[in-house]
Amino acid sequence: MGNHSSGARLLIEEAGKRFGDKIVLEGVKLDIPAGQFVAIVGRSGCGKSTLLRLIAGLEEPTQGRLALDDSEINGIREDTRMLFQDARLLPWKRCVDNVKIGVKSGSGDKEKALEAMGLVGLRDRAKEWPGVLSGGQRQRVALARALVGEPRLLLLDEPLGALDALTRIDMQQLIEELWAKQQFTAVLVTHDVSEAVALADRVILIENGHIALDLMITLDRPRERDNDFVHFEKLILDRILERGKHEQRVVSYSI
Ligand SMILES: Nc1ncnc2c1ncn2[C@@H]1O[C@H](COP(=O)(O)OP(=O)(O)OP(=O)(O)O)[C@@H](O)[C@H]1O
Ligand SMILES: [Mg+2]
Incomplete structure (x- = not known):
């Protein structure tokens, strides 16, 4: 396996997804350059997997369009691969x-x-x-x-969610290493903010079907869990919990 698989640019233009009356995603706009590592975070049920399934061509948007380089995504593609929580x-x-x-x-x-x-x-x-x-x-x-x-685009839907903490860290390092070597574009859905900050160039927070935060993680690699790391983690967590506060929810530190 050579090093000739380079990343694809992913363009999402005002994409939305409705199931019956239920609006899950609305007006999602994203321009992900080739080779970028993006993490998507947000509360359970906010639409993370739905967005990933749209990108994978497993679902069709009910609004807007998605494109990989210059070709519209309208079904599953040879150049896109997906990893789920279970190995299947x-x-x-x-x-x-x-x-x-x-x-x-x-x-x-x-x-x-x-x-x-x-x-x-x-x-x-x-x-x-x-x-x-x-x-x-x-x-x-x-x-x-x-x-x-x-793949030119690798989609990961909580692939490490079922693993113990140490195995998880090993896998994170392996994914980062292979991404650096093969230069595919990566979109990782995770409920773990620390994992998002460890791996991603950019973290997207989804809330109420919209992008609520789009943050570049400007830390050098390999990343250490130092003060700057914690700063990013806290920024994202605070933003997620802010909404919980407005809604008078019970605040929990795992999202
Ligand atoms: N095929 C479907 N038909 C109807 N509703 C759906 C369908 N797929 C997803 N939904 C709804 O869309 C919403 C978002 O689901 P989604 O699976 O994208 O959430 P998620 O952010 O991945 O959550 P989690 O973190 O729990 O995995 C949920 O309310 C879900 O019930
Ligand atoms: Mg999900």
Whole structure:
């Protein structure tokens, strides 16, 4: 797997999504340059996954349009891959064969799949069944399956949500490393503000179906959890909790 998969620019123009009478997203405008790492945060039910599904072409907007480089997004695409909270591996296929599914059509050789297993540090587990791997290892296989297709856009919907804290940090580092190497554009949905600040060039907060905050994280990489880091974390958390206060909600520190 070479280094020839470069990122795509994602343009979202006044996009909205309604389900029946329920407006989930409205007038969302975003211009994400090629290769940028964007994190999307916001309270449960604010529309994060819906936005990601629009970008993935899994749902159609009821308003506006979305485009990748110069082509309108109107269905799933070969150059876009998605990672979910669960690895979604086929239990009856060995790990390497699960990864092979992600190889671009026409170039499906096992060597590529093995190489991708190597990228995520699991080459020696290639012949095993998904069922004998740990949750974190399964998630790495899913990452290999996504990356073997040399995506220009990688979408991640809380991919680390089910992992323990240490495995999570390992995975964050792996994702950052592979993103730096392959230069795809990344959009990560997470409920973890600290994860957003650790990984993203830019954090978007969604509230009431709108973008409530669009913040550049101007920290050098690799990032350390120093004072500047905490400053960004606090800025975002305070902004999220502000609304909770107005609504007289019980404030909780995990969103
Ligand atoms: N297919 C659908 N039909 C009807 N309503 C939907 C559909 N998909 C999502 N919704 C509604 O849209 C809203 C936003 O859902 P979404 O899954 O995007 O939230 P989220 O921000 O990802 O939340 P969480 O953090 O809990 O994953 C919710 O109120 C949800 O019930
Ligand atoms: Mg969601």
